[in-house]
Amino acid sequence: MTDYETVSADVDDEEEIPEDHPRYQDLLTRHRIERGVEKGITHLQGMHAEGRGSAFDYLLGEETIPSADEAERVAAAHLLLAERPVLSINGNVAALVPGEMVELADAVDADLEVNLFNRTPERIEAIADHLREYGAEEVKGLEADARIPNLDHQRAKVDADGIYAADVVVVPLEDGDRAEALEEMGKIEIVIDLNPLSRSPRVAEVPIVDNIIRAVPNVTAHARELADADEAELRAIVDSFDRENALRTAEERIRSGEL
Ligand SMILES: Nc1ncnc2c1ncn2[C@@H]1O[C@H](COP(=O)(O)OP(=O)(O)OP(=O)(O)O)[C@@H](O)[C@H]1O
Ligand SMILES: CC(C)(COP(=O)(O)O)[C@@H](O)C(=O)O
């Protein structure tokens, strides 16, 4: 049996993915998305999104490049400075990094809010339950008693005391329209997206071009390291960030073909 066959569709346990496979992390990622779809957490289209991300990650060398690490530190500083930080969760995020998002929320005292493009009550509930299984005490997004202005469609639904009122929002794998509408609301957006050409990182105050699997634990690690920093130090980190440079560096790395 080849390595690839070891992770074929009928595998029902991550432990069967060979850890010494050179592309272990990618195999694990797609397996988690597949399990997410089976559990009713992830939309089938999440597999397409995963495929797009995987292609860019391949070209980035499947590692956190230095400019992404810097963006992750800046994201941690923004979250520590925020008064009402919220981490937005969609079906891919819930399948890939549920425990890691709960840990980040704890580290920076943020709320978790389920916010879907393909919104159904069943998926909202399933994702909220899933996050609770991973230790989340409170999950927002079920009330959906406010709307993001200038955005048609179910994806505009948010909680009045969640994303609507947030000053800093982490929006991983976000759709471009919503990212633009949130930016127009004046929010500081931290977008995690492997495609530096995607509209969402291009409107973000902090674009993190990295795989969410690596990015979220690294933001948490930076937040813990900065936990005792004073406001002036955090502001200096935030002010020194050059978002255009972060996007350009990632694009250059992808175009260079250096793996
Ligand atoms: N594991 C992952 N980590 C980080 N980013 C990912 C991951 N998997 C997928 N992505 C990215 O998430 C995005 C999801 O797709 P989405 O449809 O919301 O954006 P898009 O249509 O590609 O771009 P736009 O932002 O312009 O609408 C893609 O850009 C993809 O590269
Ligand atoms: C599949 C997804 C990345 C997320 O969809 P949902 O979990 O419904 O918010 C969507 O935004 C897309 O790009 O098609």
Ligand code: BAL
């Ligand atoms: N995420 C759904 C379609 C879009 O990229 O805007």
